[in-house]
Amino acid sequence: QVHLVESGGGLVQAGGSLRLSCAASGLTSYKYIMGWFRQAPGKEREFVAGLRWSGGTTYYADSVKGRFAISRDNAKNTAYLQMNSLQPEDTAVYYCAAADRVYIPTRGSEYDYWGQGTQVTVSS
Numbered sequence: 001q002v003h004l005v006e007s008g009g010g011l012v013q014a015g016g017s018l019r020l021s022c023a024a025s026g027l028t029s030y031k032y033i034m035g036w037f038r039q040a041p042g043k044e045r046e047f048v049a050g051l052r053w054s055g056g057t058t059y060y061a062d063s064v065k066g067r068f069a070i071s072r073d074n075a076k077n078t079a080y081l082q083m084n085s086l087q088p089e090d091t092a093v094y095y096c097a098a099a100d101r102v103y104i105p106t107r108g109s110e111y112d113y114w115g116q117g118t119q120v121t122v123s124s
Contacts, residue, residue, distance in 0.1 A: 001026050002024070002025070002026035002027055002098065002112075002113045003024070003025045003026055004022055004023070004024055004096050004097070004098060004113055004114060004115035005022070005023045005115055005116070006020060006021065006022050006094065006095065006096050006115040006116065006117060006118040007020070007021045007023070007118060008020040008021050008118060009094060009118030009119045009120045010119075010120070010121070011121045011122075011123065012086055012120075012121070012122055012123070013122070013123050014086060014087055014088060014122055014123065014124050015085060015086065016086050016122070017082070017083060017084045017085075017086065018083050018086065018120060019080055019081065019082045019083070020036070020080065020081040020083065020094055020096075020118060020120070021078055021079070021080055022034065022036075022078060022079040022080070022081075022096030022115060023076070023077065023078050024077050024078065024079065024098065025077065027077070027098060030053045030054040030074070031053070031054060031100065031102075032053050032098045032099060032100060033050055033051065033052055033053070033098065033099040033100075033101050033103070033104050033105065033111075034050065034051045034053055034070070034072065034079040034096060034097070034098055035047065035048075035049070035050040035051075035096065035097045035098070035099060035104070035105070035111055036048040036049045036050070036070060036079075036081045036094060036095070036096055036097075037094070037095045037096075037097060037108055038090075038092035038093065038094045038095070038120075039092055039093050039095070039117075040089075040091060040092040040093075043092075045095075045108050046061065047061055047106040047107070047108070048060070048061050048064055048068065048081070048094070049061065049064065049068055049069075049070040049081060050070065050104035050105070050106070051070045051071070051072060051079060051104070052104060053072060053074075053079075056071075056072070057104065058070050058104075059104045059106075061106075064083075064090075067083065067084050067085045067086075068081060068082065068083050068084070069081070069082040069084075070082075079096060081094070081096075083120070086120075086122045087122060088122045088123065088124045089122075090120065090122050091120060091121050091122050092120060093117040093118065093119050093120075094117065094118050094119075094120050095114055095115055095116075095117045095118075096114075096115045097111035097112075097113060097114045097115070098111060098112060098113040099111040099112055100112055
């Protein structure tokens, strides 16, 4: 059974940084795509970043490109989202997800497993 557990959310001032973690268990191979999504109150869930676990290929939403970085630690089976230069519009619940795909999907419906989410709040 696959479990994804996010951590690292919190309250930060605009311009600050946070690093989110997604600990994965039950993924039997490194063929998965790991993705980060976010959902702000009253808005639809949106893709933030994705990473091919094997090889490390990454892809970002335009809104976070240059500010956020997705990475992974193979030994810890953990994916990370380093978020810098945070702005109030980045406030949302952040979710990690895993997809059994050969490409990095940007639609949530293409992901097979989801974590419970972690709140990120950026104050102005």
